[in-house]
Amino acid sequence: DAGVIQSPRHEVTEMGQEVTLRCKPISGHDYLFWYRQTMMRGLELLIYFNNNVPIDDSGMPEDRFSAKMPNASFSTLKIQPSEPRDSAVYFCASSIVLSGTGELFFGEGSRLTVL
Amino acid sequence: SQQGEEDPQALSIQEGENATMNCSYKTSINNLQWYRQNSGRGLVHLILIRSNEREKHSGRLRVTLDTSKKSSSLLITASRAADTASYFCATGKAGGSYIPTFGRGTSLIVHP
Numbered sequence: 001d002a003g004v005i006q007s008p009r010h011e012v013t014e015m016g017q018e019v020t021l022r023c024k025p026i027s028g029h030d031y032l033f034w035y036r037q038t039m040m041r042g043l044e045l046l047i048y049f050n051n052n053v054p055i056d057d058s059g060m061p062e063d064r065f066s067a068k069m070p071n072a073s074f075s076t077l078k079i080q081p082s083e084p085r086d087s088a089v090y091f092c093a094s095s096i097v098l099s100g101t102g103e104l105f106f107g108e109g110s111r112l113t114v115l
Numbered sequence: 116s117q118q119g120e121e122d123p124q125a126l127s128i129q130e131g132e133n134a135t136m137n138c139s140y141k142t143s144i145n146n147l148q149w150y151r152q153n154s155g156r157g158l159v160h161l162i163l164i165r166s167n168e169r170e171k172h173s174g175r176l177r178v179t180l181d182t183s184k185k186s187s188s189l190l191i192t193a194s195r196a197a198d199t200a201s202y203f204c205a206t207g208k209a210g211g212s213y214i215p216t217f218g219r220g221t222s223l224i225v226h227p
Contacts, residue, residue: 004157033215042219043158043203056214091157103148104205104215106157 006092006107014115018080021110023092024073031095033104034067034077038088049075082114119147119204120218127224134191136221138204139184147180148205149189152220158203161189196227 005024013019025032034046047057052069060067064083069075079086089111093104119140128134138147146165150158164171164180164187171178177190191198201220 035217043217045214045216048214093158103160103163104150104158106159108155108157 004092004094004105004107006090006110008110009108010111010113012113012115013082015083016081017114018078019082019086019112019114021077021090021092021112023075023077023107025075025092025094026105027073029094029096029105031097031102032069032075033093033095034075035091035093036088037091037109043091046077079112082112084114087112087114119206119216121202121204121221123221124219125222125224127226128194130194130196130225130227132194132225134194134198134223134225136189136202136223138187138189138206138218140187140204140206141185143182144206146207147178147187148215149176149178149187150203150205150217152201152203154200158217161202191223194223194225196225199223199225 004026007022030051033048035043036046037043046059047067048055049069065079067077089109091106091109093106095102095104119138122137144166146163148163149161151161152158162173162176162178164178166182175192180187201222203217203220205215205217207214
């Protein structure tokens with residue numbers, strides 16, 4: 001298996017523009033997580049899905065952020081409009097189970113810079 | 116807020132020395148996991164220790180868990196330059212769905 005695949009790896013955009021980050025989880029994994037990593041706040045959980053259904057989005061910072069999972073093999077995280085404080089590395093991770101015995105498999109991340 | 120917090124924030128050692136990192140958490144847990152992140156890469160799972168275990172080994176890694184103190188430690192023995200990375204602990208609350216939350220990590224630099 002190719003692992004969790006994220007795109008783009010790097011994105012530079014201007015304030016106010018729409019940003020869409022994409023993730024393909026590992027086949028057969030029922031759980032998908034979106035995290036954001038910054039120096040100041042570390043690794044924050046934004047939202048997670050189970051069987052394509054959003055379960056907990058309490059970590060989404062504000063209404064400018066939205067996430068979807070239209071099918072088991074694809075998820076998007078959208079920021080509209082983007083702001084400089086959204087600059088961070090965004091990680092997608094997937095897992096087979098949510099019992100604590102299953103490890104998370106992370107993608108390589110999408111580094112977002114908003115000017 | 117983060118459930119787990121790693122300490123120290125940064126650690127710099129010479130190759131061959133041992134490296135010890137600590138993780139403290141706030142609420143009761145079912146188990147605790149340690150992850151490693153190389154610069155510019157995603158996190159990779161290293162080891163899991165369950166709440167009823169006190170110590171676990173995997174190669175040069177040794178993890179301990181003290182549930183009474185709500186803390187865990189990760190020991191890397193005979194460190195190598197290739198061990199240079201950030202290390203994170205992940206915890207999930209006991210009695211509910213395991214939602215992995217991470218601390219800010221410990222940045223380890225091993226000098227050759």
